[in-house]
Amino acid sequence: MAPGLHERTNMSRQLRNNTQMLRRGAIYVLPTRTGLVFIAVLAAMLMGSVNHNNNFAFLLTFLLAGILFVSIFDTHQNLTKLEIQAITASPVFLNRTAFFECLIRNHGPKRCSVAFQFPGYPERLLADLAPDSIDCVRVPLKPIRRGVVKPEKMRISTRYPLGLFRAWAFIAVGTDCIVYPAPAPGAFRTDPAPDTLGSGTAPSKARGSADFQGLTAYQPGDPLQHISWKAFSREQGLYVKTFADPSGETITLDWGAIRGAAPERKLSRLCDMVLKADRLGMAYGLALPGQRIPPARGETHKRACLRSLALFGNPEAMP
Amino acid sequence: MREPFEEIVSQIGTVVLGKQKQIQLALTCLLARGHLLIEDLPGIGKTTLAKVLSKCLGLRFQRIQFTSDLLPGDILGTSVFDRKNGSFIFHPGPIFTQVLLADEINRATPKTQSALLEAMEERQVTVEGKTRRLKEPFYVIATQNPFEQSGTFPLPESQLDRFLMRIHLGYPGREAEKTLLQKGDVQQALSDLRPFLTNGNVMRIQEQIAQVHASDTLLEYVEDLLLFSRSAPDFALGLSPRAGLSILRAARSWAFLRGRDFVLPEDVQKVLPWVVAHRLRSREDYREFSHEKLMEILLQVPVPT
Amino acid sequence: MSRNSLQQLHLLIASLAVALMPHAFRLPVWVTVWCLACWGWAILCARRQFPWPGAVLRHVLAIAGFIAALATSGFRFDREVGTTILVIMVGLKPLETRTYRDRMMAVFLTYFLIITNLLYSNALIMLPYMLSAVWLTTAVLVHINHPVGGFPAHTKLAGRMLLFAVPLAVVFFVLFPRIQGSLWQLSAGTAGVTGFSERLSPGSVSQLVRNDDVAFRVQFSGNPPPPEHLYWRGLVFSEFDGRGWRSTGQTPVLQPVVSGKRPIAYTITLESRQQRWLFALDLPATVPPRAIAFDDHTLQWKEERTRPLQYRMSSYPEFNTGPRPPEVKMFLLPGELGNPKARQLARQWVSSATGPADVVSAAMAFFRGNGFAYTLNPPLLGEDAIDDFLFETRRGYCEHYASALAFLMRSAGIPARVVGGYLGGERNPFGDYWIVRQSDAHAWTEIWSSNTGWSRIDPTAVVAPERITSGVAAALPPNERAEALSTGLKGPLARVFRNFTLGWDAASSLWRRQVIGYTALRQQRLFSRFGIRTRSSGGVFRLLAAGLLLTGLATWLYVWVSRGRRPSLRDPVKAGYQRFCRKLARCRVPRRPDQGPLDYLQTIRDLKLEQGERAESIIRLYVRLRYAQRGSNEDIRSFSRLVREFRPAPRPS
Incomplete structure (x- = not known):
């Protein structure tokens, strides 16, 4: 097999699933609103030329019409042979903007001002794309609910070069984005009330029998016996020693322990707690109705917890 | 050397x-x-x-x-x-x-x-x-x-x-x-x-290394690697632009130590796992890759001719 | 304001300024000042963070501007006022260009402003102006739609679009149906107002010699006549008032009586304005439509004329106006007026002659033999001007001779009159047509005889025969020639300049005839040449088909030209290396896609290929060209050659 061909098949092996080439037939072109105004201006010019029987004015009018006509093809050509190689999306919290990252490969001449957008959301402009090159566009979408967001199609459009015509094409997205619940801030560390922490165990942070974990800056209310006087004597300011006991008590964030709140609100609170527990380096578990994640630590664990919060009660195939 | x-x-x-x-x-x-x-x-x-x-x-x-x-x-x-x-x-x-x-x-x-x-x-x-x-x-x-x-x-x-x-x-x-x-x-x-x-020597060598030539074709290769890492389904997050610069810097230095004043794709490949392994995580379980697995994935990117 | 939008504002103002430029010369000065002030204001707002004027202020300004425009014209609404109001809007527009939409509208306004210029002038010079203004404006339009790109690239793109729009425009231009007009109406161009007046007195023709304006252009359908026949008849002066001649009392006729042989067909494009007289080669055989013919074989345009005019004519260079005797006034001389010596001389000729022909030849002999001189600067004449000229000064220009001869003839009882017009002209080699200038103005005499009717007698031909064959300058004494030459330049540059003006005049006249003068009539004639009759439905169909075909052709060409080429085809190093790898792959030594050149070289070495050294030198050269980016074009060529000559032997499987 010729290396060139071999290269391409190999390269696209991973990418093939998502690859979509914009082909001539799938691209639509219509005048923009300003394009219609321009056509009206041209019509006025034509009327004037007929009225004055002025051949020079005819010539200019037809020249502008010619430019308008030529621009249709330029606009159309600005999209053809663009390949959308892959679309990926990182998980996002509700009320934040999710970005679907598209890898664009240009198989044709230089492209200018190509806009990517989900219908109804702001567009993202790819200002320039050199011939035979790759670029990345992050297309925003604001999810309206947690769970799996699976936009059907993305619009790729351009008004280049004259802004008088718009060419557009829709591509199937096929990528889903996991939307975590929006974290709802609330008492956690300073107020370890039983209704926020399941299993009735307070965070193991403050009680001193465990391993020394490190120093954190002093906040009013911290117990005085934990102040690091050694650091203070070195004139480094007030620090509080914190302790952790990984082998001993761990916390479980329990759905049932949050009372008197709507389910979505409970998920938001749990989400917030997961984030806080992770930030404090605690070992934490998650207990949801019909689902239990044993206590652990680390990025992988955090993501697993957030994911189960996101998908709680929702089938995967949510629109 | x-x-x-x-x-x-x-x-x-x-x-x-x-x-x-x-x-x-x-x-x-x-x-x-x-x-x-x-x-x-x-x-x-x-x-x-x-x-x-x-x-x-x-x-x-x-x-x-x-x-x-x-x-x-x-x-x-x-x-x-x-x-x-x-x-x-x-x-x-x-x-x-x-x-x-x-x-x-x-x-x-x-x-x-x-x-x-x-x-x-x-x-x-x-x-x-x-x-x-x-x-x-x-x-x-x-x-x-x-x-x-x-x-x-x-x-x-x-x-x-x-x-x-x-x-x-x-x-x-x-x-x-x-x-x-x-x-x-x-x-x-x-x-x-x-x-x-x-x-003084070390500083001068650093300057010389910054001068090592990276041709358009090579830059294209590094860009392809970055973009591939962002689009490939294996990775949770792609390589950042800073990672791209790091690859280039390391490859320059590697080429310099080999007595060349230009970078080859081979230089990039040699330093690649050491430069990117701690920057990439698996999409599935958010763990790091072994160098072998990582190179298996990244070497899918063809070297531009 | 960001750098981008500042640049857009600058470019918008630049294109508006270019579109406004020709108007600045004809509109009131305050309008230009208004525009510059508004633009300056906009730039200040953008650069120095001055507050932008609000909508209310802008509307107040606009209304104030409209009122000022109407006031300037005395509250009469005409084309000038329309243009002024448009320009006032043009001035205000940059003050509201902060949104994309506003900027687009500003560009459309610029296009509109360009077209209004064309209503005022159809001169050829406006064509390059119009093209460059459209080019600039289109580039600005591209820039507004892609502000991050560089303007030079946008200029290039706009130029390319324009280039392809031109053939489309021509197709539309030719095919777009025109409304029937009776004559080819040409709108105002650069044209002299000067010309013949209704009275011919000593000095009135020689004055024109210093005027280099074009009187009219002539295109002959066949061979042009020899120079001695290039008499362009304009006015006939038949009434002598003692000093000069007046053109009065013509009788309109349907078709003047004339017979002749070998008519010459030609087209005249008359430039000079405000005169109703039409010029034609002596003697006109036909009457153009919407013109009046008179019994003295002159022609007049029926209505007031303000624009240049084009008409087809044919004339008999040798003619006979028939035996019908002329009116009595052709014999008349105001008896109570002077010039006794001249009358005496005429009577003397009559007494010794056997017929009118003898009198004429006597008169010509008189002019030939008595030291008459041809000059632009004749001495002043006294009370009896003819006597003074004939017997004292004997220096004069054509009108002196023509006038004196006609006077002598009438004194001898022969019907005579003076004809004003032009003689000769300059052939333009670039367009194969003739330019007749005001400086070619001439006057001659006609006498009547019973068997030939009126015939032309030109006394200048006797005094200064060079005038007829070689033009004014040749006929004049050397010290006066400079006055008659059209340019003051001398030397080799003069010729270049002359050629340039002639070339420009040719292009200009082509422009007027072919483009500006493209009318319904012409359109029909053109279509019928291709067998398309616009009246029939089949013809319309064919017309549409032709339009679509031509448009499609242009489109295809455009798409073909602007489609992207793969750089690999252009890059010989890339292509060469790919070819090299293909050759090796055929010999079962394929390059893995992730293999860099040195790794591949190692593979080749390990396999111990026969052509290993050659492959190595190719790869080394490739590395140098591709990655070290050193190496001349010579190296690239030798790389291509090495690859071409590389013939690896297949590896046994």
């Missing part, structure tokens, strides 16, 4: 046995003005490697053992009230050196870690509102235990990005182990070493 690096590598090799590849990579990293992260179990020779490197390059060396009660001021320095003058006097911390060995960096609290990492990035130190520049050359060689042991704070991904390379030492080979046992005293071998370069 280019003179005198051949000799440097072999000299270090007499102390750090059987680790030719790692020594070359460490040298590449430092000459590319990059900070180095060595990840391995204690007692493998991380500290020795750092010491030997700085000695051979003729650089000043400082070591900080990171612990959980280490404070930012312990690294950066503090201002102490001087009763005689009635004013504060700044006592520079150990960071004001040329090679800083940050031993077991993941034992310190995130606050202390970030103080060091910010100093690494900016190459300057801000204490009590006053900014002090660190003199070039300045390198940090940090070591870290690979496992999430109790009482450790693993470096977050965003901080890991600041190390140009991460290398593993691993146990010495059978041959090397035998020699090591025969030789016995490492300290003696260390003191026998002589510096090959001076401060």
Whole structure:
């Protein structure tokens, strides 16, 4: 097999699933609103030329019409042979903007001002794309609910070069984005009330029998016996020693322990707690109705917890 | 290999046995003005490697053992009230050196870690509102235990990005182990070493490395790698632009050490796993890849002709 | 304001300024000042963060501007006022260009402003102006739609679009149906107002010699007549008032009586304005439509004429106006007026002659033999001007001779009159047509005889025969020639300049005839040449088909030209290396896609290929060209050659 061909098949092996080439037939072109105004201006010019029987004015009018006509093809050509190689999306919290990252490969001449957008959301402009090159566009979408967001199609459009015509094409997205619940801030560390922490165990942070974990800056209310006087004597300011006991008590964030709140609100609170527990380096578990994640630590664990919060009660195939 | 690096590598090799590849990579990293992260179990020779490197390059060396009660001021320095003058006097911390060995960096609290990492990035130190520049050359060689042991704070991904390379030492080979046992005293071998370069030399070499030519085709290859990492389904997050620059810097240095003044795709491939392994995570379980798996994925990107 | 939008504002103002430029010369000065002030204001707002004027202020300004425009014209609404109001809007427009939409509207306004210029002038010079203004404006339009790109690139793109729009425009232009007009109406161009007046007195023709304006252009359908026949008849002066001649009392006729042989067909494009007289080669055989013919074989345009005019004519260079005797006034001389010596001379000729022909030849002999001189600067004449000229000064220009001869003839009882017009002209080699200038103005005499009717007698031909064959300058004494030459330049540059003006005049006249003068009539004629009759439905269909075909052709060409080429085809190093790899792959030594050149070289070495050294030198050269980016074009050529000559032997499988 010729290396060139071999290269391409190999390269696209991973990418093939998502690859979509914009082909001539799938691209639509219509005048923009300003394009219609321009056509009206041209019509006025034509009327004037007929009225004055002025051949020079005819010539200019037809020249502008010619430019308008030529621009249709330029606009159309600005999209053809663009390949959308892959679309990926990182998980996002509700009320934040999710970005679907598209890898664009240009198989044709230089492209200018190509806009990517989900219908109804702001567009993202790819200002320039050199011939035979790759670029990345992050297309925003604001999810309206947690769970799996699976936009059907993305619009790729351009008004280049004259802004008088718009060419557009829709591509199937096929990528889903996991939307975590929006974290709802609330008492956690300073107020370890039983209704926020399941299993009735307070965070193991403050009680001193465990391993020394490190120093954190002093906040009013911290117990005085934990102040690091050694650091203070070195004139480094007030620090509080914190302790952790990984082998001993761990916390479980329990759905049932949050009372008197709507389910979505409970998920938001749990989400917030997961984030806080992770930030404090605690070992934490998650207990949801019909689902239990044993206590652990680390990025992988955090993501697993957030994911189960996101998908709680929702089938995967949510629109 | 280019003179005198051949000799440097072999000299270090007499102390750090059987680790030719790692020594070359460490040298590449430092000459590319990059900070180095060595990840391995204690007692493998991380500290020795750092010491030997700085000695051979003729650089000043400082070591900080990171612990959980280490404070930012312990690294950066503090201002102490001087009763005689009635004013504060700044006592520079150990960071004001040329090679800083940050031993077991993941034992310190995130606050202390970030103080060091910010100093690494900016190459300057801000204490009590006053900014002090660190003199070039300045390198940090940090070591870290690979496992999430109790009482450790693993470096977050965003901080890991600041190390140009991460290398593993691993146990010495059978041959090397035998020699090591025969030789016995490492300290003696260390003191026998002589510096090959001076401060000025190192700076000049760094400049030369920055001049190493990377052609359009090569840049295209690096770009393809970046974009591929962002689009391939294997990775949770793609490589950042900073990672792209790091690849290029390391490849330049590698090419320079091989006596070339231009970069080849092979140079990129040689340094690639060491530069990107700590920056990429699996999409499935958010774990790091082994170098072999990583290269299997990344070598799908064809070399542009 | 960001750098981008500042640049857009600058470019918008630049294109508006270019579109406004020709108007600045004809509109009141305050309008230009208004525009410059508004633009300056906009730039200040953008650069120095001055507050932008609000909508209310802008509307107030606009209304104030409209009122001022109407006031300038005395509250009469005409084309001038329309243009002024448009320009006032043009001035205000940059003050509201902060949104994309506003900027687009500003560009459309610029296009509109360009077209209004064309209503005022159809001169050829406006064509390059119009093209460059459209080019600039289109580039600005591209820039507004892609502000991050560089303007030079946008200029290039706009130029390319324009280039392809031109053939489309021509197709539309030719095919677009025109409304029937009776004559080819040409709108105002650069034209002299000067010309013949209704009275011919000494000095009135020689004055025109210093005027280099074009009177009219002539294109002959066949061979042009010889120079001695290039008499362009304009006015006939038949009434002598003692000093000069007046053109009065013609009788309109349907078709003047004339017979002749070998008519010459030609087209005249008359430039000079405000005169109703039409010029034609002596003697016109036909009457153009919408013209009046008179019994003295002169022609007049029926209505007031303000624009240049084009008409087809044919004339008989040798003619006979028939035996019908002329009116009595052709014999008349105002008896009470002077010039006794001349009358005496005429009577003397009559007494010794056997017929009118003898009198004429006597008169010509008189002019030939008595030291008459041809000059632009004749001395002043006294009370009896004819006597003074004939017997004292004997120096004069054509009108002196023509006038004196006609006077002598009438005194001898022969019907005579003076004809004003032009003689000769300059052939333009670039367009194969003739330019007749005001400086070619001439006057001659006609006498009547019973068997030939009126015939031309030109006394100048006797005094200065060079005038007829070689033009004015040749006939004049050397010290006066400079006055008659059209340019003051001398030397080799003069010729270049002359050629340039002639070339420009040719292009200009082509422009007027072919483009500006493209009318319904012409359109029909053109279509019928291709067998398309616009009246029939089949013809319309064919017309549409032709339009679509031509448009499609142009489109295809455009798409073909602007489609992207793969750079690999253009890059010989890339192509060469790919070819090299293909050759090796055929010999079962394929390059893995992730293999860099040195790795591949190692593979080749390991396999111990026969052609290993050659492959190595190719790869080394490739590395140098591709990655070290060193190496001359020579190296690239030798690389291509090496690859071409590389013939690896297949590896046994």
